[in-house]
Amino acid sequence: MPSARALKTWSWLHKWSSLICTLFMLLLCLTGLPLIFHHELGHLLGTEVEAPDRTDDRARVSLDRVLEVAQARHPDRVIQFVSQDEEDDRVWFVTLTPTPAPTDDFRSVAVDARTGxxxxxxxxxxxxxxxxxxxxxxxxxxxxxxxxxxFMGLLLLVAIVTGAVLYGPFMKKLEFGDVRRHRAPRVKWLDLHNLLGVVTLVWAFVVGGTGMINTWADLMIKYWQYDQLSALLAPYQGQPVTPPAQRASLQSSMEAAMAVAPHTRLSFIAFPGTAFSSPHHNTFFLAGNEPLTSKLLQPVLIDAQTAEVTASPKLPWYLTALLVSQPLHFGDYGGMPMKILWALLDLATIIVLGSGLYLWVKRRQPAAATARNTRATA
Incomplete structure (x- = not known):
């Protein structure tokens, strides 16, 4: 049992870590709710690209033809990425931008993989x-x-840990899950806040932790490029981006990449000069076919001029953690049942955050009223 002084410290940490992050966590919970069902909402809103049914469903055109078709739509742009949906390989998504540099100014062209x-x-x-x-x-x-x-995610983790520490002493005289419905509204909301907080504790910690990791993605990728890719690509240092006219067949490059890891599927291709590649390579990111490996990527660097394999480095542990955390954050592992569970826990967390804010406001009201009365009688 923590001492009174320790409980006071834990309570102070819980109060201020919660108050600082609450509004932002509410925003993230509210915006995260539709993102859990982004595929389903895309179908409902008609924004999801779907391949039409065809009798020759197994036919595939060359990837070079796909690039030609997409480039013809935006001849003044360069191709940065090519990808396929994890659940449907009948559509290629080609991303084109003004330059290979990272930008929000991009255009996407969806090309039928069977007909071009x-x-x-x-x-x-x-x-x-x-x-x-x-x-x-x-x-x-x-x-x-x-x-x-x-940083707000870090404060959420602090609030969760301190809340768990305080829950034991608070509930020692109450049964687990007991909500004192016949007491004042503030007491009822306090009991509900504590109950839902404990029920969602593990989920909130996982989602908060994975969300915090996801915010470091840009920095992790930059460090990976500096730490590991720079050594692999030292022979090409200082060379300009390989122009499209000098590049080998992308279809041949893809076949070479798939031969390195035959029991995988293509996730996406990063073109020369982009953030996920080098100026001299097409980088193919391959994913596993099993549920546990479907979110893990294996990069294969293919020389853009010769279509030969340069390297296939294993991703470091921190990028593996990032790749695992991204789908876990949105419940994108177990299909619709997990998405529904994630949504219900998200709603419960919204109640926890909202009730915590309500309790803080209610607790301050008597103190504020006392201060006003003191000034009035002075």
Missing amino acids: EVLAEPRFDEGFMYVMLKLHVDLFAGLAGKLFLG
């Missing part, structure tokens, strides 16, 4: 889901916004 026809040019930088995503990821403030939300 353009299916759509979806805009991922507008609409309701885009606003929800940007608010959730960086508050429209770029890296600074991500790091700020990461």
Whole structure:
């Protein structure tokens, strides 16, 4: 049993860590709720690109043809990435930007992998889901916004740990789950706050922790490039970005990459000069076919001029942790049942955060009233 002084310290930490992060955590919970069902909402809103049914469903055109079709739509742009949906390999998504440098100014072209026809040019930088995503990821403030939300996530973890420490002494005279419904509203909300806080404790810690890790993604990737890729790519240092006219067939490059890890599927391709590659390579990111490995990526660097394998480095532990944390944060591992569970726990956490704010306001009201009365009688 903690001493009275220790409990006072824990209580102070819990109060202020909670108060500082509560509004931002409420925002993240509210914006995260639709993001859990982003695929389903995309189908409902008609923003999801779906491949039409065809009799020749197994036919595939060359990846080089896919690039030609996409490039023809935006000849003044360069191709940064090519990817496929994890659940549907019948559509290629080609991302084009003004330069290979990271930017929010991008265009996407969805190309039918079976026929080479353009299916759509979806805009991922507008609409309701885009606003929800940007608010959730960086508050429209770029890296600074991500790091700020990461700090708020750290405060949430402090609030969770201190709340767990305080729960035992608080509940020693009550049964677990007891809500004193016949007491004053503040007491009822306090009991409900504590009950839901304990019920969601592990989930909130996991989601808060993975969210905090996700905010460090840009820094992790930069460090990986500096720490490991720089040594692998030392022979190419100082060389300009390989121009498209001098690049080998991307189809041949993909076949070479898949031969390195045959029991995998393609997740996405990063082109020369982009954030996930080098000026001289196409980097193929391959994912496993099993549920436990489907979120883990294996990079394969292919020489853009010769279509030969340069290296296939294992990702460091911190990037592996990042890749695991991203889908876990949104409950994107166990299909619809896990998404529903994540949504229910998200709603419960909103109640915990809101009730905590309510309790703080109610607790201050008597003190404020006493202060006003003292001034009035002085």
